[in-house]
Amino acid sequence: MTTQDHGARPGEALIRALPKVVLHDHLDGGLRPQTVLELADAAGHELPASDSESLAAWFRDAADSGSLVRYIETFRHTIAVMQTADNLARVAREAVLDLAADGVVYAEQRWAPEQHLAGGLSLGETVEAVQAGIDDGIAAAAAEGHIIRVGQLVGAMRQADRWQEIADLAVAYRDRGVVGFDIAGPEDGFLPSRHLGIWRFLAEHDVPVTIHAGEAAGLDSIGQAVHLGQADRLGHGARIIDDIAFVTGGEHDAADLGRLAHWVRDHQIPLELCPVSNLQTGVAESIAAHPITRLKELDFAVTLNTDNRLMSRTSMTHEMKLLVDEAGWTIDDLVDVTVTAAWGAFMHHDERRDLVDQVVMPGFQKVEGALV
Known part of the structure; x- marks a missing residue:
């Protein structure tokens, strides 16, 4: 069913009850405001606000500038309080609990270990601290009746040129919590061609790859991600819409796909789209006009994600509700993007099938029953 159909449109309570899969959620972009306050106080780090509500508003307003560069600047405060093993574990634990409470x-969880060494930790120790927090969070969520599975995506900062170190880290911890590799940070000037050997190395060691592309930069960043970087998924990828010509008029609208758009769709490369964040960084002007709906209608492998829950003051429930309220999505549209995300998860095929057949679909069927 597409957004043109008159399917059931669930309210917020039912949306919250839906099973959700999130592939693009930054660990350092999802802290609780109160946690930032407490950790900053202990570390002696000065913040722009002194209470949790004011701090939450500051993060949102600072990120809500339409500039990816300014958006990224907000991470200076969250990264500053994530420099010890205990703090990393706490942040990871709380992220798991918050996601599970939202139905995920x-x-x-993607993050850049190289940004968390100021307290003397090694790269391996940062990964182990985050994994300890994830494990604790999964256990605590289970005690609260929420079953969730979480993997780490370790990323290299494009401008720092430590790509090989982080690729080595991904390989070393491939069977100890790390599920894949990412590059993040400024897209312009730091394309996958900067370190060509990385991608062959990761492929030879069977490490899945997602690459931030098509958010701040255009089609060239997407082309390099899928052709040079051999990306299994695209982090955002929203600007693939620029390779599609829409022709209106006559009985039906038409879409003329360029070669790159065809390649991405033909190979069903999942797009990790993040509507609220994309509005903040200038990718789209409104939820209704966000490329996610048109791309979904054209059968691209669309997934729905949060990106940075703190900076965007968002959640999977919030993202879904906005699409229902402002873009006319139905529960069937939410099923589509959730199942697509499950099949795009960085885990084995049989595990994906179990996630879809035993968790996602039964959860949606239960909610659909409540709509009848």
Whole structure:
């Protein structure tokens, strides 16, 4: 069913009850405001606000500038309080609990270990601290009746040129919590061609790859991600819409796909789209006009994600509700993007099938029953 159909449109309570899969959620972008306050106080780090509500508003307003560069600047405060093993574990634990409480049943937490060494930790120690927090969070969520599975996506900062170190880290911890590799940070000037050997190395060691592309930069960043970087998924990828010509008029609208758009769709490369965040960084002007709906209608492999829950003051429930309220999405549209995300998860095929057949679909069927 597409958004053109008159399917059931669930309210917020039912949306919250839906099983959710999030592939693009930054660990350092999802802290609780109160946690930032407490950790900053202990570390002697000065913040722009002194209470949790004011701090939450500051993060949102600072990120809500239409500039990816300014958006990224907000991370200076969250990263500053994530420099010890205990703090990393706490942040990871709370992220798992918050996602589980929102109905998320599978999540990949992406972060850049190289940004968390100021307190003397090694790269390996940062990964181990985050994994300890994830494990604690999964156990605590289970005690509260929420079953969730979470993997780490370790990322290299494009401008720092430590790509090989982080690729080595991904390989070393491939069977100890790390599910894949990412590059993040400024897209312009730091394309996958900067370190060509990385991608062959990761492929030879069977490490899945997602690459931030098509958010701040255009089609060239997407082309390099899928052709040079051999990306299994695209972090955002929203600007693939620029390779599609829409022709209106006559009985039906038409879409003329360029070669790159065809390639991405033909290979069903999942797009990790993040509507609220994309509005903040200038990718779209409104939820209704966000490319996610048109791309979904054209059968691209669209997934729905949060990106940075703190900076965007968002959640999977919030993202879904906005699409229902402002873009006319139905529960069937939410099923589509959730199942697509589950099949795009960085885990084995049989595990994906179990996630879809035993968790996602039964959860949606239960909610659909409540709509009848």
